[in-house]
Amino acid sequence: MGGEKRIGVCNLCEAICGLELTIEGREVVAVRGNRADPLSRGHVCPKGVAIADVYADPDRLRRPVRRVGEGADARWEEIGWDEAYDLVADNVARVVNEHGDDALGVYLGNPNAHSLGSMTHGTAMFKSFRTRNRYSATSVDQLPHQLVAHLMFGHQLFLPIPDIDRTSWFLVVGGNPMASNGSLMTVPDFPQRVRDLKARGGRMVVLDPRRTETAKVADEHHFVRPGTDAWVLLAMLHVLTTETTPTTASYVDGVDTVVDLVAEFTPERAEAMSGLPATEVRRLAHELAAADAGVVYSRIGVSAGPWGTVCQWAVNCLNVLSGNLDRPGGAMFTTPAIDAVGTGLIGRGHHDAWRSRVRDLPETAGELPVAALREEIETPGEGQVRALLTVAGNPVLSTPDGARLDAALRGLDFMAAVDIYVNETTRHADVILPPTTVLERDHYDLVFHLLAVRDTARFTPAVFDKEPDQRHDWEIFREITLRTTARLERKAPLKKRLVQRARLTATPTFLVGQLLRRGSSGVTLKKLRARPAGIDLGPLRGGQLPDRLPSRGKRLDLAPALVVEDVARLAAVPAPTGDDLLLIGRRHQRDCNSWMHNSERLTKGRPRHHLLMNPTDLAARSIADGGLVRVTSRVGSVEVEVAASDDLMPGVVSLPHGYGHAGDGVLMARSREVPGVSVNDLTDPELLDVSGNAALNGVPVVVTAC
Numbered sequence: 001m002g003g004e005k006r007i008g009v010c011n012l013c014e015a016i017c018g019l020e021l022t023i024e025g026r027e028v029v030a031v032r033g034n035r036a037d038p039l040s041r042g043h044v045c046p047k048g049v050a051i052a053d054v055y056a057d058p059d060r061l062r063r064p065v066r067r068v069g070e071g072a073d074a075r076w077e078e079i080g081w082d083e084a085y086d087l088v089a090d091n092v093a094r095v096v097n098e099h100g101d102d103a104l105g106v107y108l109g110n111p112n113a114h115s116l117g118s119m120t121h122g123t124a125m126f127k128s129f130r131t132r133n134r135y136s137a138t139s140v141d142q143l144p145h146q147l148v149a150h151l152m153f154g155h156q157l158f159l160p161i162p163d164i165d166r167t168s169w170f171l172v173v174g175g176n177p178m179a180s181n182g183s184l185m186t187v188p189d190f191p192q193r194v195r196d197l198k199a200r201g202g203r204m205v206v207l208d209p210r211r212t213e214t215a216k217v218a219d220e221h222h223f224v225r226p227g228t229d230a231w232v233l234l235a236m237l238h239v240l241t242t243e244t245t246p247t248t249a250s251y252v253d254g255v256d257t258v259v260d261l262v263a264e265f266t267p268e269r270a271e272a273m274s275g276l277p278a279t280e281v282r283r284l285a286h287e288l289a290a291a292d293a294g295v296v297y298s299r300i301g302v303s304a305g306p307w308g309t310v311c312q313w314a315v316n317c318l319n320v321l322s323g324n325l326d327r328p329g330g331a332m333f334t335t336p337a338i339d340a341v342g343t344g345l346i347g348r349g350h351h352d353a354w355r356s357r358v359r360d361l362p363e364t365a366g367e368l369p370v371a372a373l374r375e376e377i378e379t380p381g382e383g384q385v386r387a388l389l390t391v392a393g394n395p396v397l398s399t400p401d402g403a404r405l406d407a408a409l410r411g412l413d414f415m416a417a418v419d420i421y422v423n424e425t426t427r428h429a430d431v432i433l434p435p436t437t438v439l440e441r442d443h444y445d446l447v448f449h450l451l452a453v454r455d456t457a458r459f460t461p462a463v464f465d466k467e468p469d470q471r472h473d474w475e476i477f478r479e480i481t482l483r484t485t486a487r488l489e490r491k492a493p494l495k496k497r498l499v500q501r502a503r504l505t506a507t508p509t510f511l512v513g514q515l516l517r518r519g520s521s522g523v524t525l526k527k528l529r530a531r532p533a534g535i536d537l538g539p540l541r542g543g544q545l546p547d548r549l550p551s552r553g554k555r556l557d558l559a560p561a562l563v564v565e566d567v568a569r570l571a572a573v574p575a576p577t578g579d580d581l582l583l584i585g586r587r588h589q590r591d592c593n594s595w596m597h598n599s600e601r602l603t604k605g606r607p608r609h610h611l612l613m614n615p616t617d618l619a620a621r622s623i624a625d626g627g628l629v630r631v632t633s634r635v636g637s638v639e640v641e642v643a644a645s646d647d648l649m650p651g652v653v654s655l656p657h658g659y660g661h662a663g664d665g666v667l668m669a670r671s672r673e674v675p676g677v678s679v680n681d682l683t684d685p686e687l688l689d690v691s692g693n694a695a696l697n698g699v700p701v702v703v704t705a706c
């Protein structure tokens, strides 16, 4: 094939695959996985190929737009960058000067973690806003993991990663990496790595209320009633501590407290709560204890559940007490070329330093639970959110009770969005400032090398130059910050402002070079430019603790007070009556949270928005397979087609998130509309884990024929 070959990178999920693009002029004509990439080894999924669609998408915004007119006359008008920056700075400063710092709300969406400019310059912008009304997708996702890492290891992002390439026993609880490509486990080419695991005699076991794509390639799968994993994991700990000899290390505190805590969590109790037979719970614990190298891993099915924090804590305890933390084949810590944890680039975190105004919910690492955003906008009084800035997010579709948030956004004095699309959320903005996308900007991954199953480093220069009237996200963050702070009446000290200015003026690529020099890997920007496929730094290294523990005193706390208290709360929960159906989420390989639905190559084929339901549950309600049903929760009601599926545990129904596009035809110029409803019109902002993470899974619902 003709055309020029370029190395690119996919930033659409945590697998960060290296790409080989064929381009002709400004057109991408082919996308393949880059076989020379030491991490992704040639892997690419259908979304990676669709990265070309984002680049070429006529719907994508390339210049700022301002909303003019009201109601049916509302429309978007393109404006210049200067005008857009001033519009944001004038209005944010006006609201803050009149009503105080907290009157500005900020929401950060998922793609921020996938942009270098957001990590280097976005963080500086958010710091410059002194508001307590900071929200992000973290509290509908991995907040329990971060809180537990903060409490146990001393840093919110010092996260143990399953060493999938060397483990012999892998327990996956509430994750579906065959569809998601892994999360808090950067694992490109999961399918091949599982085949390798089995070829060397290892086993993968999956606990999930749905027989997922991952369950189907596992050696063993068990249904677990949604929201009850905590009883299973604590019972495994019970068995591990009473029927085997747990491993302890000199740097671990609190083992006795754990033994006491789990004493009443027997496998029999786990069975009554979860449906997983006690004999299986017992066997799994013994298998973990006996494995050459075993690891327990849990993901969003559990972290976005009612007991996410206890579950994540139990997972860590299981890995520690089975002797699998920090050893090959177990749960290990990465040694990235840029150590965002060790260098303090990302703070260690804190919890409950302040609380939300209306519902008194605790902050974590400076953010409040996003389930509280709607009420903070709607409830009058000092500290009410009057202006909102969203960056790369769509909380109307991605956070609980999205329909009411949608309504609340209409009441804001001012809203701005840094986003590449008009979506269900940004359509409420007064102005949208669209940055360049991944093929048009340099990339070094500051986040996902930290979470990867192998240590590698890679710098990917922009494949295409940006057009003269486009801006990078870091340039947008710089301008918004400088222009807003200049207009604030209450100024930060001069020295602070000068440091801020210097940091904002440097390019992200320059900062990457500097950060690499601060590390000890020997990797430099020059070396990375010479080897654009990436540099291999080898398998994860064991035996790093306690030296690398970020906690003061380098101690690992197995029994943080917050968790101890929550386990007491868990112990008081009665056995389920089983009357309600429980709603859980679902990810498909060709979906990308709430966006990418205007890529034709990802949306053609069979629709996949259906409510999945076990045939026995359909029969019990005389509902026909394929018919329209009404699903009702405490907060809302939707109508959607149902599909019978034996893969669902009886009593459980499932909807994917990110659907329910509100094409109002006027403001959202989407060329493609896909059918489906928003699951988050059913999820409940009152259902929270102790961390403040929304319990999006296990929501009680009633399903009736329409």
Ligand SMILES: Nc1nc2c(c(=O)[nH]1)N[C@H]1C(S)=C(S)[C@@H](COP(=O)(O)OP(=O)(O)OC[C@H]3O[C@@H](n4cnc5c(=O)[nH]c(N)nc54)[C@H](O)[C@@H]3O)O[C@H]1N2
Residues within 6 Å of the ligand: 108, 109, 110, 111, 115, 137, 140, 141, 300, 304, 391, 392, 393, 394, 395, 397, 398, 399, 418, 419, 420, 421, 423, 435, 436, 437, 438, 473, 585, 586, 592, 593, 594, 595, 657, 658, 679, 680, 683, 696
């Ligand atoms: N019920 C239920 N709800 C869920 C989940 C679930 O499992 N179940 N999952 C949750 C999870 S894990 C997450 S992470 C959230 C995601 O929730 P959000 O982060 O709020 O939303 P996204 O759907 O990721 O939308 C991201 C937006 O960013 C824009 N965008 C894409 N690339 C860029 C870029 O480079 N720069 C900028 N500025 N904008 C960009 C896109 O236009 C898109 O509209 O959803 C959560 N919601």
Ligand SMILES: Nc1nc2c(c(=O)[nH]1)N[C@H]1C(S)=C(S)[C@@H](COP(=O)(O)OP(=O)(O)OC[C@H]3O[C@@H](n4cnc5c(=O)[nH]c(N)nc54)[C@H](O)[C@@H]3O)O[C@H]1N2
Residues within 6 Å of the ligand: 013, 014, 110, 141, 173, 174, 175, 176, 177, 179, 180, 181, 182, 183, 207, 208, 209, 210, 212, 224, 225, 226, 227, 228, 229, 299, 300, 301, 302, 305, 584, 585, 586, 587, 588, 589, 590, 591, 592, 593, 697, 698
């Ligand atoms: N293709 C694709 N890939 C993605 C994304 C995407 O939207 N599409 N999103 C990305 C993002 S932002 C994230 S955070 C990751 C998430 O990565 P994963 O956590 O792997 O995501 P899911 O596929 O939602 O898997 C969650 C699993 O938990 C199960 N589950 C639900 N409730 C319970 C429960 O109570 N107990 C147990 N044991 N299981 C339960 C569900 O059935 C589901 O199989 O995926 C990322 N990758």
Ligand code: SF4
Residues within 6 Å of the ligand: 010, 011, 012, 013, 014, 015, 016, 017, 043, 044, 045, 046, 047, 048, 049, 181, 188
């Ligand atoms: S697995 Fe993730 S990073 Fe890799 S190509 Fe697919 S979407 Fe992109």
Ligand SMILES: [Mo]
Residues within 6 Å of the ligand: 110, 137, 141
């Ligand atoms: Mo996520």
